[in-house]
Amino acid sequence: MKKSILIAVLIAAVLAPVLFAQKLPKPTGFVNDYANLIDDTSKARIESIAKAVQEETGVEIAVVTVDTIEPYGSVEEYSIELASTWGIGRSGEDTGILFLLALQERKIRLEVGYGVEGIIPDGLAGEIIDKSVLPSLRAGRYGEGFLKGVEAVSGIVAEEYGVELDLRLNESRKYTRSGGGGIGIIVFIILALLFGGGRFFLPLLFIGSAASRGFYGGGFGSRGSSFGGGFSGFGGGGFGGGGATRGF
Numbered sequence: 001m002k003k004s005i006l007i008a009v010l011i012a013a014v015l016a017p018v019l020f021a022q023k024l025p026k027p028t029g030f031v032n033d034y035a036n037l038i039d040d041t042s043k044a045r046i047e048s049i050a051k052a053v054q055e056e057t058g059v060e061i062a063v064v065t066v067d068t069i070e071p072y073g074s075v076e077e078y079s080i081e082l083a084s085t086w087g088i089g090r091s092g093e094d095t096g097i098l099f100l101l102a103l104q105e106r107k108i109r110l111e112v113g114y115g116v117e118g119i120i121p122d123g124l125a126g127e128i129i130d131k132s133v134l135p136s137l138r139a140g141r142y143g144e145g146f147l148k149g150v151e152a153v154s155g156i157v158a159e160e161y162g163v164e165l166d167l168r169l170n171e172s173r174k175y176t177r178s179g180g181g182g183i184g185i186i187v188f189i190i191l192a193l194l195f196g197g198g199r200f201f202l203p204l205l206f207i208g209s210a211a212s213r214g215f216y217g218g219g220f221g222s223r224g225s226s227f228g229g230g231f232s233g234f235g236g237g238g239f240g241g242g243g244a245t246r247g248f
Helices: 001-018 040-059 077-086 122-139 142-161 170-174 181-195 201-212
Strands: 031-033 059-064 096-102 107-113 240-248
Touching: 031 040, 031 077, 040 059, 040 142, 059 077, 059 142, 077 096, 077 201, 077 240, 096 142, 096 240, 107 122, 122 142, 122 240, 142 170
Parallel strands: 031 059, 059 096
Antiparallel strands: 096 107, 107 240
16 A cells, blocks of 8 residues: 555656646737736837748747746746747748746746857847846836847848848847958958969958858748738747846
């Protein structure tokens, strides 16, 4: 009898995290404010920007607030589980970006899919949170903080893909990646012609072109929308833990 009780207790201990784990919510749009923190004006603006970015580049941006990530052990664990379950980003290209706020834990996470880790590496993700998001969050202006964060990543993505969104993404101006690449190309061409007789022109031109783009990669395939009028879900992208986390 005692042995049976012990076995039952052990089985319960193993299954408890699964049985009582927080059920992940389903997405309802680009903005999913389960903690009721984002004002309507900011939400509408974020939705508009995210939809434009998705349609023009295939990159999908989601904003999520939750009361708590319990019983998950960390905001990183919850974030990657949520982003992967939802499949944010284009399938096969993994072009998803997730802003996640856990209110009880006082944590903000910027999760970046495989396909955009070259555009928004971990250091830049942390910088975006520090400069664009945290000041507003700490002042209790959650919608403003998320809006600035979305503006920042959207401008960076649009620059990488070479598209004009015409959405006044002023926040993205804080993160210039080109750094005078045009001048660099000209210097490369002149050096090639003077000292290489044109033999090294093509290799140097390629390097100069890469430098002008900040070595962030790009060209993730054809552009276009995976869903037409209303929101019908994300595209099936994958995540590997790229991004940054901050407390507020």
